[in-house]
Amino acid sequence: xxxxxxxxxxxxNNCAMNNIPSFNSYxxxxxxxxxxxxxxxxxxGATLQYHDVARKIEKLHIMMxxxxxxxxxxxxxxxxxxxxxAVAFLATLTYGAVIVPILHEFNGEQIHNIVNHSESKLLFVxxxxxxxxxxxxxxxxxxxxxLPDFSLHTSRNEKLTNAxxxxxxxxxxxYPNAFRKDDICWYKDTPEELCMINYTSGTTGFSKGVMLxxxxxxxxxxxxxxxxxxxxxxxxxxxxxxxMAHMYGMAFEFLFPFCSGxxxxxxxxxxxxxxxxxxxxxVRPDIIIAVPLIVEKxxxxxxxxKVQTNATKLLLQMPVVQKKVRERIRQEVCTVFGGRAYExxxxxAPLNQEIEQFLKSIDFPITVGYGTTECAPLIxxxxxxxxxxxxxxxxxxxxxxxxxxPNPQNMEGEIVCRGTNVMLGxxxxxxxxxxxxxxxxxxxxxxxxxxxxxxxxxxxxxLKNMLLGANGQNVYPEEIEDKLNSMALVSESLIxxxxxxxxxxxxxxxxxxNDMQLTSEDLQNVMEQNRQELxxxxxxxxxxxxxxxxxxxxxxxxxxxxxxxxxx
Numbered sequence: 039x040x041x042x043x044x045x046x047x048x049x050x051n052n053c054a055m056n057n058i059p060s061f062n063s064y065x066x067x068x069x070x071x072x073x074x075x076x077x078x079x080x081x082x083g084a085t086l087q088y089h090d091v092a093r094k095i096e097k098l099h100i101m102m103x104x105x106x107x108x109x110x111x112x113x114x115x116x117x118x119x120x121x122x123x124a125v126a127f128l129a130t131l132t133y134g135a136v137i138v139p140i141l142h143e144f145n146g147e148q149i150h151n152i153v154n155h156s157e158s159k160l161l162f163v164x165x166x167x168x169x170x171x172x173x174x175x176x177x178x179x180x181x182x183x184x185l186p187d188f189s190l191h192t193s194r195n196e197k198l199t200n201a202x203x204x205x206x207x208x209x210x211x212x213y214p215n216a217f218r219k220d221d222i223c224w225y226k227d228t229p230e231e232l233c234m235i236n237y238t239s240g241t242t243g244f245s246k247g248v249m250l251x252x253x254x255x256x257x258x259x260x261x262x263x264x265x266x267x268x269x270x271x272x273x274x275x276x277x278x279x280x281x282m283a284h285m286y287g288m289a290f291e292f293l294f295p296f297c298s299g300x301x302x303x304x305x306x307x308x309x310x311x312x313x314x315x316x317x318x319x320x321v322r323p324d325i326i327i328a329v330p331l332i333v334e335k336x337x338x339x340x341x342x343x344k345v346q347t348n349a350t351k352l353l354l355q356m357p358v359v360q361k362k363v364r365e366r367i368r369q370e371v372c373t374v375f376g377g378r379a380y381e382x383x384x385x386x387a388p389l390n391q392e393i394e395q396f397l398k399s400i401d402f403p404i405t406v407g408y409g410t411t412e413c414a415p416l417i418x419x420x421x422x423x424x425x426x427x428x429x430x431x432x433x434x435x436x437x438x439x440x441x442x443x444p445n446p447q448n449m450e451g452e453i454v455c456r457g458t459n460v461m462l463g464x465x466x467x468x469x470x471x472x473x474x475x476x477x478x479x480x481x482x483x484x485x486x487x488x489x490x491x492x493x494x495x496x497x498x499x500x501l502k503n504m505l506l507g508a509n510g511q512n513v514y515p516e517e518i519e520d521k522l523n524s525m526a527l528v529s530e531s532l533i534x535x536x537x538x539x540x541x542x543x544x545x546x547x548x549x550x551x552n553d554m555q556l557t558s559e560d561l562q563n564v565m566e567q568n569r570q571e572l573x574x575x576x577x578x579x580x581x582x583x584x585x586x587x588x589x590x591x592x593x594x595x596x597x598x599x600x601x602x603x604x605x606x
């Protein structure tokens with residue numbers, strides 16, 4: 039890492055840094071104060087109480103020690119969300135090792151590359167992942183554990199093999215009078231220590247290892263507890279839908295609720311809209327974290343068919359009853375999301391304006407946050423009571439945010455930020471680090487935005503996605519896609535540039551098209567009508583020349599952003 043970045047990490051806000059407690063102390067406190075309460079539940083499966091989590095952490099520590107794992111060594115975990123995924127993560131941090139969460143959507147070669155690049159000593163894998171990896175391609179691993187039962191899949195260390203075979207006896211020898219909360223004495227971290235290497239899976243196709251210190255995890259959890267925890271019951275329920283290996287899901291659906299003593303439920307299966315709706319009804323979460331695609335599909339499939347009838351539209355135009363009608367619709371939407379959520383937080387990508395306007399019109403508690411893996415992840419957020427439509431909130435505690443523009447209110451510029459959340463740099467990639475972290479510690483996000491007088495941030499798009507129109511005007515494809523995605527039979531879209539002309543690639547809503555028995559020619563005619571209606575709303579330099587139908591859904595990142603680089 040470059041000297042300037044190290045200097046910033048050591049000098050920035052020293053007073054605040056010195057007051058940051060050990061992050062592992064948060065984990066200890068959550069466990070000891072909620073010892074006999076439910077902690078982690080696999081949806082439709084088993085439940086671990088907080089004392090069960092502590093026992094499993096201790097047993098993993100015994101095996102780590104037997105393997106010869108030292109403080110700072112890397113331990114990787116790859117699998118679908120589960121209670122044991124969480125235990126492996128917590129055990130690694132509380133041992134003082136560095137966790138390497140790997141997205142389960144990665145293929146075998148990507149997993150091998152990350153394990154090797156991070157120099158991981160141990161790997162925990164889920165039952166699906168175990169079938170796509172090749173241990174021989176990860177020669178430096180000492181052992182591979184199966185997440186469902188922590189059994190050994192592969193061992194290259196005799197002491198590890200013996201420790202696993204005699205684990206219960208070793209645990210009994212270490213705690214002959216039973217394991218109690220007073221026995222917990224885990225690694226005490228310091229703010230600047232590296233605790234995680236999180237490999238990104240963005241829209242550019244190049245994965246970088248983001249080095250996150252303990253202070254970044256603490257800062258995000260502290261903000262969530264101060265801003266969200268005060269609005270939630272002491273023993274709240276949460277539902278983990280987003281991949282835990284992605285920082286958005288990790289911070290909001292795992293670390294914050296666990297450190298707050300909540301009961302976490304993990305959706306261990308493919309998160310289809312039907313499965314998610316069923317889980318919401320059963321778990322009744324006290325807060326919901328989602329990407330836009332989940333919210334949009336639920337509203338379009340389960341709510342719009344009920345409220346976009348002629349009768350409802352007519353009632354909404356009558357002043358004497360429109361308030362009651364809106365309240366009824368709001369209750370219907372709340373019920374679909376479980377009926378108990380304080381608010382629904384959307385992140386990872388912009389929320390469709392039509393959906394956002396609908397939810398705000400019925401006073402539904404929706405809000406949008408913004409962040410990046412490099413900030414673990416929070417940069418901006420506002421509670422739903424202070425949410426401004428079209429924005430992604432204001433800067434969060436412990437962070438500074440500014441727009442690199444001579445007129446930030448009216449002229450977009452790049453979002454830059456610095457503070458406790460910001461990463462140390464990219465692992466083994468000083469060149470990439472220097473490209474985004476300047477000598478004063480500002481992290482350059484690559485996102486373009488404006489900022490209102492009161493600090494609300496309005497994102498226009500990615501700097502790398504911006505297109506140059508034929509007459510030199512800046513074209514933001516995300517803005518056109520947002521409008522197009524609200525039009526007839528459009529499921530998702532992507533704007534590309536060909537010979538100075540804009541073309542929309544569209545994957546249609548095939549369920550609706552099949553229900554209406556539409557032919558390919560019918561779909562083409564609908565899209566041409568969409569193109570004409572859309573062009574009537576757009577300035578001349580951003581009008582579409584054509585719409586091309588796609589046979590399959592666009593390939594996406596775990597946060598459901600389209601991998602644009604595949605379609606250029």
